[in-house]
Amino acid sequence: MTRPVRVTLYEVGPRDGLQSEAVTVPTPVKIDLINRLSRSGLTHIETASFVAPKWVPQMADAEEVMAGIARDKRVTYSALTPNLTGYGRAVSVGVDRVAIFASASESFSHKNINASIADSLIRFAPVLTAAKTDHVPVRAYVSCAIACPYEGRIAPEAVLNVAQQLIDMGCYEVALSDTTGAGTPADMARLLDHVLPHIPADRLAVHVHDTYGQALANILTALDYGIATFDSSVGGLGGCPYAPGASGNVATEDLLYMLNGLGIESGVDLEAIIETAWFISDALGRPPRSKLALATGR
Template identity: 50%
Template sequence: MLPDSVRIVEVGARDGLQNLPTPVSPEIRAQLVDLLSQSGLRHIETGSFVSPKSVPQMAESDQVFQTIYRQDNVVYAALTPNLRGMEDALKAGANEAAVFASASEGFSQKNINCSIAESLKRFEPVMELAKQHNIPVRGYVSCIISCPYDGETTPQQVAEVTKALYQMGCYEVSLGDTVGTGTPLRVKKVLEACNRNVPMEHLAAHYHNTYGQALANIYASLEEGLAVVDSAVAGLGGCPYAPGASGNVATEDVLYLMEGLNIKTGIQMDKLLKAATFICKQLGIRSRSSTGLALKPHSSG
């Protein structure tokens, strides 16, 4: 039984831009967020409060939050890896925070220089501060299928980290196929393992499209009862572990799938394409969205 409606979490302005070789100005990032909010998207990752030395593409995220035209019914989320990041996000006016952990020890060490257990410990003061300010926190788990350093990830590993984030207070945990090696059967096994401890309504899908499997994996997840999907306009982002490979699944392609299944999203395709056209022109790239190219073949630079 497929869900009647799906909430699409737009990650293009954060996850989609953070791997670019050249940072995008805060002004352009703010314009992208505004165009996305005008399309009917109600949950937009707007910035990341990490060290600018580590992720220069997300520097000056406070300016993005200060520049956007805020709509009352839109969640403007910020990635907050530590207490300092949470403090900065609160000052900037983020109305949701996000923390991230890995299901793989190797990825955790390479990505944030600590073990999974240590990373979870770091989130405790973040969760406490968020609670004091009534800010909801979303959790991310990376490498749910495989890791570029450790190889295959077991569903049990994913379930343990997912449970820890949920019990810590994350209202929702987004399951990230970071390398994009997932296939429908493997994704279902991960969801089944996670669902033993976390209700399906508190889980989300964040599937990369490296091997072209993201939409198939999303459909398989819908069959399991999942109803929240992360995606990036124009398929922004890349997989740094597979040179030349695509990263995030395109929001336009997810929307086309949902429309074909008569699943409500509240998003207007024409306005979403406007946002895609804008950012592709700014970046001088061609959209990675098959739907975007089919519906507007001359608009993507």
């Protein structure tokens, strides 16, 4: 297959990144973070998660964050909405798109949302129905697309089964997520070999964590398979509370550096992202997790 000449970076730092941080980030800092990202050339930013605050305290101010950002018409602002209540909250503050999440692992599904995979899909049906009526696009994540912290390696057939159901339910895109970061390029190749004959590359994204230092290698493999949308997190923010030991998503600036070296366009200003990585890391009281931010300094 041919590598894409241009890719879309789907920035998840303000949501997937911050929700795993132990330090409570003040609302004005979150707003400033999103505004800085909006000025960097990114076209997709996942801003918040509309979940019950008791489960994810970091996202308790989702409405305030959405109301406070300076919207850029070139940017799509999305949010995670695990149920119809969360969907209603998100739409009420003008979120452009919403996202839902399922798992390819039964054990992870039970740990994460206390439901089987089948039951989780049933729960999402009302969200997709409402979103169709409201003309709100819905994205989906498939967690543990390569490995599960409780079950080990996940069969590609299980991933395809969940991803295909989400596409059939009306999701415009499915992000195949290496939640634990345990995947290798060989794992990514096996997964895409199995999924791509059934779901085209333009309906897929790749969402990888860098726990084992394999994130960029896995993305390079996915590029060779024609995947052109990649999730990333400024400063390497994030982790997963239900995947012990999982570190942050691939850092946006590290990914950009690789893409620039390959001559692949993204439209994103690398220097702006590095500055933003230092901004949010300072707010968290620690250095960025990305190699590039540390190598280049402030």
